[in-house]
Amino acid sequence: MKLSQLSSPVSDIQLWEQLKNGSELALGKLIRKYFNLLQNYGFKFIKDEDFIKDCVQEVFIEIWNRRDNISIPESVKAYLLSSVRKKVLRESFRQKIVRDEFATDIENSLNFIEFSPEWTIIEQESLSEMTQKVSELLNQLPKRQREVIYLRFYQNLERDEIAQIMELNPQSVSNHLQAAFKTFRENWTGFVLLLHLISTGKIFF
């Protein structure tokens, strides 16, 4: 497996150590590197940009304030994502953004919501249709599988990192991933086949 430049664990750990020593520069670099990805993740739970921005900022403030006592995580990216996840879940519960009187645990009262891509970012029409179709198919998956897929592909994380963030054991991450992919591929193949038949005129509505 290649290591991506952006989440190169060596330099992340170095940044973290510098941050622990009070380096404002290191804090700035971590924010530049991860703030947008973290916002994107938070947005999957609550569709409120200001609220999510505050949550992500709050996570960095807490890290900065506790830097003397904070330990060095194995994966900085996973640590940040997991902190944002907890922060969003807790804050939305506390601020009663999500009001579910029957919720026994906070964790499950909040959904990893369905994907609804914004079409405007995609100029190419066929690509935009394809994106819509992909999100429809992904939305048919159970929410845990959707989240695993998101963390695996959009955030480009390893199995163990996903397990840590979602508080699952690594094996069930693999299971979710496999099941999700099986369903997705089957549905996608069906869709492509259908497209093919329509475009070659073998099916009429």
Place this chain on the structure above:
Amino acid sequence: MKIDYHKYNFEDFARDESFRQWIIYRDSQAEAFWLEWMIENPGFESKINLARAFLYALEEKDTSLGNSELDAVADEIILEHKPKRIPFLKSSIFRWAASVLLIAGMGVTAFYFFKPLTDKSLSTLEKISPVLIENYIEKANNSDKTQEIKLEDGSNITLYPKSKIRYPKVFTLKKREVYLAGQAFFNIAKNPKRPFWVYTSHISTQVLGTSFMIKANENAKDVKVEVKTGKVSVYTLKDLEERHEKQQVELAGIILTPNQQASYSKNDDRLIKSIVDHPDKLDSAPAEELHFSETRISKVFDQLERTYGLTIIYDSNNMKDCFLTANFENESLFEKLNLICKVTHSSYEISDAQIIIHSNGCE
């Protein structure tokens, strides 16, 4: 390292770093690479487009902040969460401003005062204001009292001891220009069509409104401008010179409003904006008295802002439970702020001529 993309399925593309640089980080170099790759390798379009659609679907919405916004987030965190807050009196700006007063008070500059203009300031002056070299009147105040000077346009200048001022016999049509060494208080007649400029050895001040004080002892370390009423903009002489040479329209000056001051630091040829040492109530301030009884802190700050014409920055959410009971009479603004901070467990600092309150809340 050469990667063989031909064996890639769409999941591999979606997880490929360079591919992600293109789709997720909108990197133009990566985009150019992939567009070219697709042309050179026909037949991969469907896999690549599926990988793109997949990432776009997962992304949903681009909520990304630009680098400057991200830096602002970092700055805010660092500024608001300094490990130790520096009390105002120990902040460098204040110490430095105080030393300026001291120097002026002891008259250290007297020795240099009667020296003629240096060659360098003369040549600069010649460039930006030839009228002050050719045909001028110069008045020096050698007494130990201030001197009033009335100019032809109706403006008044109070010239302090050991100071001198130079002005043209007749102002030009476009500008009213004077040169000051030492200290003077200006009360300028309004005339937007003929802006009033005060040059000193290092800085120049353009008057947009009415009255202000300039302390510019040519050989003293520091020079400053304090605004009493109206509005002025202040530039370093270097900036003016540059504009003159390059015919620029934009100027890197700073604008001052009442109770603000600009200090020039000779060491790094730079202007620093701050609050005057003794802020006065504005003449235009509402007559209401500063008497508070269980008053919401936001209202107190509002009233102080209007009284002194200065901006107070605080976290209204954080201080929503803070209330103040106090009858202010003749305390200085800084004494008032000290009291408010004591009551609300806060501290304050001055930055860029604004008052910034740090509070932990009053719950």
